[in-house]
Amino acid sequence: MTKIGIVVGSTRPGRRGRIVAEWVAGVAASERPGIDFEIIDVADFGLPLLDEALPPASGVYGKAHTVRWAEAVAGCDGFVFVTPEYNRSMPGALKNALDFVYAEWNDKAAGFVGYGLQGATRAVEHLRLVLAELKVATVRSQVALSLHHDFTFSAPTEPGDLTPGPHQHSALTALLDDVVAWSRALAPIREGVAA
Known part of the structure; x- marks a missing residue:
């Protein structure tokens, strides 16, 4: 079974990345049955x-945290990176x-769900x-969530609620299709390297 890791890239307190990753996982589970999607939160690895x-x-x-991280990355066929933008990156x-690791990333596919004032487009470019x-x-399709249009906030220090517009759902399903297709297409290369 194809396994796609949904990587939460921010470790900051009050971050919005986890709720975005949960949205991605929810859409993926309902729209792409038969694919294993797993949230991999960088904050959980210390x-x-x-x-x-x-x-x-x-x-x-040589470090236990590196081995644990390497195993998480190696266990995936592809990734969806969920990232904010900090200072244009x-x-x-x-x-x-x-x-931290190298070969564990090789010959896999990735897509991006960015969130920020401009949808984290500059972070995605980096x-x-x-x-x-x-x-x-990396696949061309991406999701750019706007803090102004795709979130609602009750207080400035709270992560808020994710309220993506309908166009974001279709952008996400296109991204998931691309990541899964490219992950599967790259499987023979990964298997050849492992053989």
């Missing part, structure tokens, strides 16, 4: 700033998590560059 003695490309991991925690170096094929 990754410090990269603290491995050897480069990730060596595949030699991705969160530092997400970049750090990407840098993610595309980093993932290319990790040998991840």
Whole structure:
């Protein structure tokens, strides 16, 4: 069965990433039965700033948190990255998590659900560059959630409620179709590398 990890890229208190990831998982479960979608929250792994003695490309991991993270990434065929935009880029925690491992990312597909004032489009552009170096094929389809139009807030310090417009649902289903198709298409390459 194809497994797609929904990676929550922010670890910040009060973040909106978890509710966005739950929305993605809910739509995926109802629209794409037969595909295993799993939320992988970077905050659950307690990754410090990269603290491995050897480069990730060596595949030699000396820390328990790295091994745990490597297993989570390796267990997926593709990914949907859920990211906000911090200062025109991705969160530092997400970049750090990407840098921790290497081969576990290779020959997989990824799509993006961004959220922010401009839908995190600049963060997604940076993610595309980093993932290319990790040998991840990124799909063109993406979701750009606006804090002004796709969330409602009761207080500025609360994550708010996600209220995406109907066009966001169709954008998400297109993204999921692409990620699943590319993940399956890349399977022979992953299997060839493993053989």
